[in-house]
Amino acid sequence: MTYIEYDFKIDPLQPASDILIAELGEVGFESFVETDTGLLAYVLQSDWEETRLDELHILGNPNFKITWSSKEIEQQNWNAEWEKNFHPIKVGGKCMVRAPFHHPEDVEYDIVIEPKMSFGTGHHETTHMMLQHILDTDFQGKSVLDMGCGTGVLAILAEMRGATKLDAIDIDEWCFLNSKENVERNHCGKIEIYQGDSSLLVDKKYDVILANINRNILLEDIPVYAKCLNPGGLLFLSGFYMQDLEVISSKCEDYALKIAKKLEKNNWVSAKYVN
Numbered sequence: 044m045t046y047i048e049y050d051f052k053i054d055p056l057q058p059a060s061d062i063l064i065a066e067l068g069e070v071g072f073e074s075f076v077e078t079d080t081g082l083l084a085y086v087l088q089s090d091w092e093e094t095r096l097d098e099l100h101i102l103g104n105p106n107f108k109i110t111w112s113s114k115e116i117e118q119q120n121w122n123a124e125w126e127k128n129f130h131p132i133k134v135g136g137k138c139m140v141r142a143p144f145h146h147p148e149d150v151e152y153d154i155v156i157e158p159k160m161s162f163g164t165g166h167h168e169t170t171h172m173m174l175q176h177i178l179d180t181d182f183q184g185k186s187v188l189d190m191g192c193g194t195g196v197l198a199i200l201a202e203m204r205g206a207t208k209l210d211a212i213d214i215d216e217w218c219f220l221n222s223k224e225n226v227e228r229n230h231c232g233k234i235e236i237y238q239g240d241s242s243l244l245v246d247k248k249y250d251v252i253l254a255n256i257n258r259n260i261l262l263e264d265i266p267v268y269a270k271c272l273n274p275g276g277l278l279f280l281s282g283f284y285m286q287d288l289e290v291i292s293s294k295c296e297d298y299a300l301k302i303a304k305k306l307e308k309n310n311w312v313s314a315k316y317v318n
């Protein structure tokens with residue numbers, strides 16, 4: 044498969060970089076690497092028309108100067124690119140997310156991720172906050188769904204925290220395959236990986252649901268998540284901005300899910316709901 048790499052130069056970087064990532068995700072971009080000057084973004088060539096850039100509101104925002112160039116890039120060239128830009132991160136002093144070529148450190152949860160073209164290294168605010176929620180929650184003996192699993196990092200930490208039955212689902216084939224690799228790499232034996240969407244959740248029940256996707260998909264799928272939660276279950280959502288929290292929470296309340304906690308980082312939000 045051939046991808047197109049867009050090299051966006053952004054001034055000032057924030058919050059424009061975060062907004063651009065969200066909008067690019069809406070039009071089909073699969074993966075992102077933040078750089079010192081902006082952002083590298085990757086989209087599958089066969090699915091892409093450059094006119095879709097006209098849908099990005101941030102590119103017309105006079106408060107930011109954003110320029111870009113593009114080139115074709117073979118998928119196998121991705122490894123060298125993310126190795127150059129991917130640095131290990133720590134979450135809560137207890138969890139480290141690193142690549143195979145990084146040296147391990149003395150932490151309680153050492154997660155090795157090879158993201159390739161998948162989203163979910165822990166670097167983005169939404170993933171980082173979801174990892175924080177998992178560290179702050181009792182997962183012992185819980186059944187868990189990681190919806191839109193990307194690299195599988197959330198399911199992996201949930202198993203390390205004691206979850207005993209886990210499903211991880213992503214609609215993208217590359218994410219599906221990458222999650223399988225990362226689950227094996229971290230010696231997780233309780234996670235089942237599926238390719239698909241919320242239509243796979245018929246007659247499924249979970250104690251905890253993790254969904255780090257985007258605002259529109261969350262709003263569409265919240266009724267499904269609510270139906271899948273066991274009594275007293277927990278729903279963790281992220282992938283949206285602070286200004287979207289009210290509409291997300293209102294939708295949850297329609298299905299007897301009340302907000303119990305929220306985390307905010309650079310205007311991104313991750314919220315915990317209980318039923």
